Amino acid sequence: MSFPPQSKSKHVLVVGGGEVAAGRILHALNADARVTVVSPTSGLNPEVSYRIAENQVTHIDRTFEPSDLDNADMVLCAIDDPEASTQVWKLCKERRIPANIADVPPECDFYFGSIHRDGPLQVMVSTNGNGPRLAAIVRRKIADALPENMGAAIENVGSLRKMLRAVAPDAKEGAKRMKWMSAVCEEWELDDLVKMTEEDMVALLTHYAAGDVPPLEQVRLERMKINE
Numbered sequence: 025m026s027f028p029p030q031s032k033s034k035h036v037l038v039v040g041g042g043e044v045a046a047g048r049i050l051h052a053l054n055a056d057a058r059v060t061v062v063s064p065t066s067g068l069n070p071e072v073s074y075r076i077a078e079n080q081v082t083h084i085d086r087t088f089e090p091s092d093l094d095n096a097d098m099v100l101c102a103i104d105d106p107e108a109s110t111q112v113w114k115l116c117k118e119r120r121i122p123a124n125i126a127d128v129p130p131e132c133d134f135y136f137g138s139i140h141r142d143g144p145l146q147v148m149v150s151t152n153g154n155g156p157r158l159a160a161i162v163r164r165k166i167a168d169a170l171p172e173n174m175g176a177a178i179e180n181v182g183s184l185r186k187m188l189r190a191v192a193p194d195a196k197e198g199a200k201r202m203k204w205m206s207a208v209c210e211e212w213e214l215d216d217l218v219k220m221t222e223e224d225m226v227a228l229l230t231h232y233a234a235g236d237v238p239p240l241e242q243v244r245l246e247r248m249k250i251n252e
């Protein structure tokens with residue numbers, strides 16, 4: 025699940041190719057959407073031009089036309105022309121396509137938030153329209169407070185959880201699996217979760233049956249003994 029909501033494999037139409045569109049495109053690509061940008065080449069921001077050159081998005085080199093909405097699952101409009109953007113909004117409503125017209129709250133089915141991403145970690149800050157600049161400030165404070173490599177730690181936990189479900193697939197063991205996995209996350213330092221290798225995971229999983237969670241150093245000592 026990513027932001028914008030439910031955009032995996034969906035077709036997102038971005039109207040405009042300026043600085044704000046560049047941010048919208050990044051969020052849509054991060055959410056695994058297929059993205060089409062309609063905007064004259066003359067007005068493209070360098071980041072948008074780069075994504076077009078790299079074939080990350082499809083480009084239509086002209087101003088918006090109603091037919092651009094054919095096959096669009098979601099529309100993100102960021103143009104410097106209020107009348108044209110209101111027209112985009114009205115057409116989207118006629119066709120029941122969810123839309124965000126940047127900076128025009130009455131013409132938004134959903135708002136963007138200020139987003140911090142680190143690998144699989146996603147933190148979205150919303151002020152519900154009250155102060156977007158403050159949303160960015162709060163986002164930066166949260167990001168600064170997070171340990172470095174938080175995303176890497178989360179990726180490792182994801183791998184461990186997958187391996188645990190392979191080792192103990194029984195649906196009846198759900199409560200035990202959850203309790204043990206929570207204990208690993210609570211009892212280990214984040215740093216250890218980052219450092220955890222696949223071999224460490226295999227060794228740690230041998231403790232699952234008994235339900236204990238030894239510290240990483242102990243897991244490594246046990247591994248060395250087995251390898252001797």
Ligand SMILES: C[C@@]1(CC(=O)O)C2=NC(=C\c3[nH]c(c(CCC(=O)O)c3CC(=O)O)Cc3[nH]c(c(CC(=O)O)c3CCC(=O)O)/C=C3\N/C(=C\2)[C@@H](CCC(=O)O)[C@]3(C)CC(=O)O)/[C@H]1CCC(=O)O
Nearest residue numbers: 126127135136137138150151152153154155156157159160
């Ligand atoms: C969070 C962020 C996400 C993004 O866009 O990606 C975002 N705006 C950002 C920046 C920003 N926007 C504006 C400024 C100038 C300073 C200021 O006004 O504060 C700055 C600051 C800057 O540029 O640094 C101007 C502005 N924005 C809106 C209005 C209209 C109004 O309020 O009525 C006006 C006034 C226009 C005018 O005065 O004419 C409206 C919206 N902007 C939203 C999102 C939605 C509410 C989200 C929320 O409150 O949580 C909402 C409702 C609709 C939407 O656009 O989705 C992104 C920060 C990204 C980041 O850096 O992390």
Ligand SMILES: NC(=O)c1ccc[n+]([C@@H]2O[C@H](COP(=O)([O-])OP(=O)(O)OC[C@H]3O[C@@H](n4cnc5c(N)ncnc54)[C@H](O)[C@@H]3O)[C@@H](O)[C@H]2O)c1
Nearest residue numbers: 040041042043044062063067087088102103104108126127
């Ligand atoms: N929510 C936010 O974060 C935020 C922040 C700043 C500005 N804005 C608003 O977003 C809008 C865009 O800002 P920007 O800085 O990206 O502007 P910009 O001038 O950099 O870009 C505008 C883009 O729209 C294109 N364009 C204009 N008319 C078009 C049309 N009819 N069809 C297709 N493309 C068209 C231009 O070619 C250009 O690529 C403005 O309305 C601005 O007020 C929003």
